[in-house]
Amino acid sequence: MTTLRTSPLDASHRALGAKLVEFGGWDMPLSYPSGTLAEHRACRTEAVVFDVSHLGTVRITGPEALGRLQFALTNDLDKVGPGRAQYTHLLDADDASVVDDIIVWWVDDETFDVMPNASNTAGVVGALGEGAVDVTETRAILALQGPAARRLLHGIWPEAAAIGRFHVARMTWNGIDCVVAGTGYTGEDGLEVAVPAADAPALWDAVLAAGFAPAGLGARDTLRLEAGLPLHGHELGEGITTLQAGLGWVVSWDKGDFLGRAPLLAEKEAGVARRLRALTIEGRRPPRADQVVLVDGQPAGVVTSGNFSPTRGQGIALAFVPPTVAIGDTVAIDVRGEAVPAQVVKPPFVTATPAEPVA
Missing domain, CATH: 2.40.30.110 (Aminomethyltransferase beta-barrel domains)
Structure with missing residues (x-):
């Protein structure tokens, strides 16, 4: 049997009575005693915190990092710039299938945190080539989501509460170095925080004390479906292209060549089936x-x-x-x-x- 990976917050979830399930090779909370329905509604009306540490973080740095990403991914990072996040796709070079859909955090001029889906991290490291490093195990990621998320967070971390939508910044909380991004996967306002693994329980406890309700991956899935957001392995994946999924806006045709451009262009010209x-x-x-x-x-x-x-x-x-x-x-x-x-x-x-x- 393959041993499931666990989040740095595993003990915290168990202490709260979470129901844990396998997800992408990780043992992650599906729900807490309140139940998926209550967690879903709390995100729509108030604020919740998800542990999404199962998502990958692939860090690529240096003067060649931007060029590697521009060739590997469909979107054009030059449209945003340092301190911003961008949604993009990694395509199969032969048939333009979506190997993964990804958020890129452009942390500073030569530092990028590429955020793949849990089971696709190794493939993304391979596609980005030399210099790409899997740093997933060094951090936890907390997703703070809901209309009250910024108001509640302001009481314990005003700087993070002010992060703009799809903006990224290094920040400190109680002397702990973190990266904060105005991103999420629920359709609601919110942000995501990458915090060093050893310090994650302290931030998790502080967020709960501030009034956030813990929510599991069950609610995250119903929320993303209501928001019409795709899930890799369902709306994206082998045999599915960006254009078939109706996500042509993540393709920058005028930025130059990228992996899968030729077969995707052929499909664009022929029309999707x-x-x-x-x-x-x-x-x-x-x-x-x-x-x-x-x-x-x-x-x-x-x-x-x-x-x-x-x-x-x-x-x-x-x-x-x-x-x-x-x-x-x-x-x-x-x-x-x-x-x-x-x-x-x-x-x-x-x-x-x-x-x-x-x-």
């Missing part, structure tokens, strides 16, 4: 991944992610369908043999709650 769409169904029955989507009564697509939306009170899904299926159309999802009508809608399913004033 399928397109990711957002679907809603009436009633509380949740659609599920791998269920068949019917167009005009015939199998034509597949659900990639589906669940009950706590905020909308109905089933929602992301699904690949023919490119002719447009927003406003009605299709159906085969839910255990029953063709359940589904409306094609424009994501997100739920818009962010306005952030509360800090002071």
Whole structure:
């Protein structure tokens, strides 16, 4: 048996009675005694803290770092600059499949923290080549999310509470060197903090004492689905391109060559064979991944992610369908043999709650 990796906050989760599950090779909290539904609602209405230490951190430094990233990734870092974060894709050079979707934290002129999904870290290190170092085990990452996140954090760390959306900065908390970014994966306002592993429990305890509720990966998944955000292994992955996923905005065609550019350009010119769409169904029955989507009564697509939306009170899904299926159309999802009508809608399913004033 393969031993699961554990977060620097593992003991803290167990002390809180968290339900732990395997995720990307890590033993991580799925939920706490309050339950996924309560955690989901707390993020939409107040503020929660997630431990997302299972995500990778690949650090690349030096004068050649920017050039390596520009060739490896689809987006153009020159559009942002130091002190900013950017969402981007790493593509397969042969068929333009999305090997991983990534957030890059451009920490300073020659320091980049590349944040891959948990199971893809080694592949990202290989794609970036010499000079890329996996530093995942040196830190924990706390995601502070929700409309009250900045207000609550201001009481213990005003500087971090002021970080702008998709901005990145080195900061200290109680003399501890951290990196803070205005990023997240819930659709709500918030930020993420990389803190040295040994100091993570102290920051976690301080955040809980400030009023944040602990939340697990179950709530994180329902929140990202309501926000219409893709998940690698579902909406992105082998055989799925950026264009099929409707994320062409992360491709900078005019920056020069990058891995997978030629096959992605060929697909762009030929037109995609399928397109990711957002679907809603009436009633509380949740659609599920791998269920068949019917167009005009015939199998034509597949659900990639589906669940009950706590905020909308109905089933929602992301699904690949023919490119002719447009927003406003009605299709159906085969839910255990029953063709359940589904409306094609424009994501997100739920818009962010306005952030509360800090002071």
